[in-house]
Amino acid sequence: MTGFICLDEMKIKENLVLREGKLVGLVDPMSVTEENKRNELASNILVFYGRTVTRKVSVPIAWYATRSMTAGRLASLVWKNIIACEKAGLQVHALICDGHPTNRKMFRIISQGHKITMRSNLMAHNPLAVHRPIALLSDPPHLLKTARNSLYNSRKNGSKEMIDVQGRPIVWTDISDLYKRESHSMLSESLLKKVHVELTPYSKMNVGLARAVLNERVGKVLSKVPRAEGTADYILNFAKYVL
Incomplete structure (x- = not known):
């Protein structure tokens, strides 16, 4: 066997x-x-x-x-x-x-x-x-959660802030700001919900929630937002491997 x-x-x-x-x-x-x-x-x-x-x-x-x-x-x-x-x-x-x-x-x-x-x-x-x-x-699902959790812990001017090779910031604020803007609109392009953005110790372990953030739809929407290109590219790089 x-x-x-x-x-x-x-x-x-x-x-x-x-x-x-x-x-x-x-x-x-x-x-x-x-x-x-x-x-x-x-x-x-x-x-x-x-x-x-x-x-x-x-x-x-x-x-x-x-x-x-x-x-x-x-x-x-x-x-x-x-x-x-x-x-x-x-x-x-x-x-x-x-x-x-x-x-x-x-x-x-x-x-x-x-x-x-x-x-x-x-x-x-x-x-x-x-x-x-x-x-x-x-295990790929654990890697996906780790990637999302690293993004969640990355805040502007914080000790865990991530930047890409071009020096662009990769921060969770871009995700939360996108959700706030779309929550006041009739149409949500990213399909982000509160449960995707406001994480708890338990929701951090949910693979489905991580997949909903690190997907092509969210990355493409963020790519249109000024000064969020670093976060958008980070998400799009992982979206290649997310079904």
Whole structure:
């Protein structure tokens, strides 16, 4: 079977319960290295998910209750699950996760220190099939949210203000100003709504809302707005990859 492994970490409610005579809610011993942290309450669940390219097989492989995960410990768990899948008959061609700093450090570890660049593929050697390396990929929906969130955090004269190679500002103010102008009009060319512009911690995780901002329609409307060309080009560059 030809397939890949996805991994992701999700937030859970911290609690300690007694289930079938066992305490449930503490961190998994395999997720920590320090002995004194093994009695801490878990705040996240790390899930490994295996899938074949035809999606005939799509199942969770393993999950670990965690609180804080180092890149080194994560790399160990990655190899543990890759080897288990290979031995079970799943040929792992790729490992996919989001762009969290810990995940990127883990990529560097299992790729033997290779730098992550825009011009080269990042691969890890497969210990059970040296002729078949494992591609290390960032999940496109997470990258889309990261791009939108970076734009959201970019404000004029702020510490996180972005500019393009031509020195033009790329700022969220252009998006919010466009929404305000169109909200007073009968016709909205960009189709932006309040939920797209006024983000909350939960809406920042919504891929659909990010897609609605980083699309061709919004970029073309902004390209007609004076001094918003930098933001317009930023959006149009991402719109090439948004369906």
